[in-house]
Amino acid sequence: MIDRVKTQHNSKTLRIATEVNKFYKSKTPFRVFHGSTNSTRILSFKEDEMLDVTDLNQIIEIDVERLAVVVEPNVPMDKLVDATLKYNLVPPVIPEFPGITVGGGIQGGAGESSSFKWGFLSQTANWVEYVLGDGSIVKATPDEYADLFYGAAGSCGSLGVITAVELQLIPAKKYVHLTYHPVKGFNEAIRLIGDEAGGRNDFIDGIMFGKNHGVIMTGKLSDLKISKLQRFSRAYNPWYYLHAQKIDANKQTVKESIPLRDYLFRYNRGAFWVGRYAFELFGVPFNSLMRFVLNPILNTRKLYQALQVSGASQEYIVQDLTLPYDKSVKFLDYIDAKTQIYPLWLCPVMPEPRSPLSCNGINTTLAINIGVWGPRIASFNKFKELNKNIEDELTHYGGKKWMYAHNYYAEADFWRIYDKNWYDTLRKKYKATTLPNMYDKVVVKKRYEINARRGVFQAILGTAKIRIEKVNSQK
Ligand SMILES: Cc1cc2nc3c(=O)[nH]c(=O)nc-3n(C[C@H](O)[C@H](O)[C@H](O)COP(=O)(O)OP(=O)(O)OC[C@H]3O[C@@H](n4cnc5c(N)ncnc54)[C@H](O)[C@@H]3O)c2cc1C
Numbered sequence: 001m002i003d004r005v006k007t008q009h010n011s012k013t014l015r016i017a018t019e020v021n022k023f024y025k026s027k028t029p030f031r032v033f034h035g036s037t038n039s040t041r042i043l044s045f046k047e048d049e050m051l052d053v054t055d056l057n058q059i060i061e062i063d064v065e066r067l068a069v070v071v072e073p074n075v076p077m078d079k080l081v082d083a084t085l086k087y088n089l090v091p092p093v094i095p096e097f098p099g100i101t102v103g104g105g106i107q108g109g110a111g112e113s114s115s116f117k118w119g120f121l122s123q124t125a126n127w128v129e130y131v132l133g134d135g136s137i138v139k140a141t142p143d144e145y146a147d148l149f150y151g152a153a154g155s156c157g158s159l160g161v162i163t164a165v166e167l168q169l170i171p172a173k174k175y176v177h178l179t180y181h182p183v184k185g186f187n188e189a190i191r192l193i194g195d196e197a198g199g200r201n202d203f204i205d206g207i208m209f210g211k212n213h214g215v216i217m218t219g220k221l222s223d224l225k226i227s228k229l230q231r232f233s234r235a236y237n238p239w240y241y242l243h244a245q246k247i248d249a250n251k252q253t254v255k256e257s258i259p260l261r262d263y264l265f266r267y268n269r270g271a272f273w274v275g276r277y278a279f280e281l282f283g284v285p286f287n288s289l290m291r292f293v294l295n296p297i298l299n300t301r302k303l304y305q306a307l308q309v310s311g312a313s314q315e316y317i318v319q320d321l322t323l324p325y326d327k328s329v330k331f332l333d334y335i336d337a338k339t340q341i342y343p344l345w346l347c348p349v350m351p352e353p354r355s356p357l358s359c360n361g362i363n364t365t366l367a368i369n370i371g372v373w374g375p376r377i378a379s380f381n382k383f384k385e386l387n388k389n390i391e392d393e394l395t396h397y398g399g400k401k402w403m404y405a406h407n408y409y410a411e412a413d414f415w416r417i418y419d420k421n422w423y424d425t426l427r428k429k430y431k432a433t434t435l436p437n438m439y440d441k442v443v444v445k446k447r448y449e450i451n452a453r454r455g456v457f458q459a460i461l462g463t464a465k466i467r468i469e470k471v472n473s474q475k
Pocket of ligand 1: 031107
């Protein structure tokens with residue numbers, strides 16, 4: 001079985017290498033298409049300028065001795081977890097949305113509440129197989145092609161195409177034993193996160209429900225059901241953030257045992273709290289009955305499909321912003337004063353300065369990620385102005401954005417944050433100059449046509465697809 005999958009992998013990789021080489025020879029700036037996305041930018045591909053890697057979706061090998069899994073890049077997180085759990089193993093970093101893929105997670109920058117300990121998904125890779133811009137195939141490791149191994153993390157597919165990855169594995173446990181600590185403000189929240197990051201936790205994140213109140217969650221893997229059992233995956237279970245909000249209101253420390261898979265994807269139903277805005281948009285009462293009834297379309301896969309078709313992401317501030325630990329309270333004060341957006345997500349992340357294109361590529365002992373996902377702003381000018389203001393303030397505090405989001409940087413400002421000389425040298429060295437560059441890929445230059453109803457209906461009907469422009473055969 002493994003041999004068959006390996007043989008299939010080799011022929012898929014050769015096919016990709018051949019196609020990339022053709023693009024190289026014709027100097028065509030192609031984009032990587034993998035059939036789904038967790039980006040909030042509306043993607044549109046040209047049929048003759050895209051590299052289809054959707055069939056790179058196999059788990060190649062799970063090595064229980066070496067604690068490692070070799071996986072193709074289009075494998076999503078839920079498939080990966082289900083496969084490794086059969087061996088009682090799990091990758092140490094599983095980004096919170098089940099549809100995030102291994103390749104997109106490494107190239108887009110993905111992490112979760114274990115990232116204070118392990119860093120981003122890219123930091124848990126032993127090696128990454130790349131098809132370079134000219135079609136040659138290399139295996140990048142921390143020792144060989146190290147500049148590519150580190151430098152390509154967060155590069156949004158602009159330095160090569162991932163065709164396989166070896167990720168580390170750790171022993172899985174049945175539960176996450178989670179403690180919710182109510183806090184009275186930003187200072188207390190960040191101090192507690194810093195203290196707990198130095199302790200024996202496996203998971204840390206937090207939600208601020210207001211300037212003066214929130215909850216920090218710390219978790220440990222455990223085979224024992226130590227406290228009350230709590231699930232988040234079933235239609236009748238609470239959305240995770242609403243559950244945390246009740247604890248915030250009661251101001252009592254709470255302990256729970258959560259089955260591991262439920263914990264890993266706890267934010268899937270409702271996409272943290274972004275799904276709530278769909279209720280407001282369509283005037284649907286936001287109550288437990290309607291959340292139960294609409295459950296089949298309120299998971300992140302469906303919500304992202306609706307988003308891609310509707311264009312509605314250009315009316316919502318949806319940003320993840322990563323800062324040095326000692327600047328995070330000041331930045332939270334700014335977000336509070338400027339936006340009054342709540343809840344805010346807090347997630348500590350181990351930095352990796354050798355990956356400067358990744359949002360955790362900053363020089364600090366611990367980075368703090370702040371998720372700012374706000375309600376509707378109908379005026380495009382106000383939406384853009386607020387986005388730009390957040391970008392300026394983040395740069396001022398030495399932070400970096402997660403590149404899945406809308407970006408409105410002027411080109412000169414962008415290359416002041418990301419070292420263009422270093423980037424161009426790497427692109428030249430690895431023959432990547434025919435690929436679109438990072439600025440061109442991540443900055444939004446146009447205004448979308450917004451049709452929220454169309455997005456929701458197509459997502460319900462299962463017809464929502466990423467746009468692909470057909471080539472005119474008359475050409
Ligand atoms: C409200 C909200 C909350 C979020 N919370 C989290 C969170 O908690 N944790 C988290 O990790 N993320 C989070 N995200 C961000 C998002 O999920 C990440 O950006 C993730 O990296 C996207 O993965 P994907 O598989 O969908 O890749 P895509 O978004 O489709 O791709 C990312 C980049 O990778 C490139 N790429 C994809 N495959 C390949 C390949 N094989 N070779 C080369 N390049 C490739 C693409 O071209 C693209 O530039 C959140 C987003 C939102 C909107």
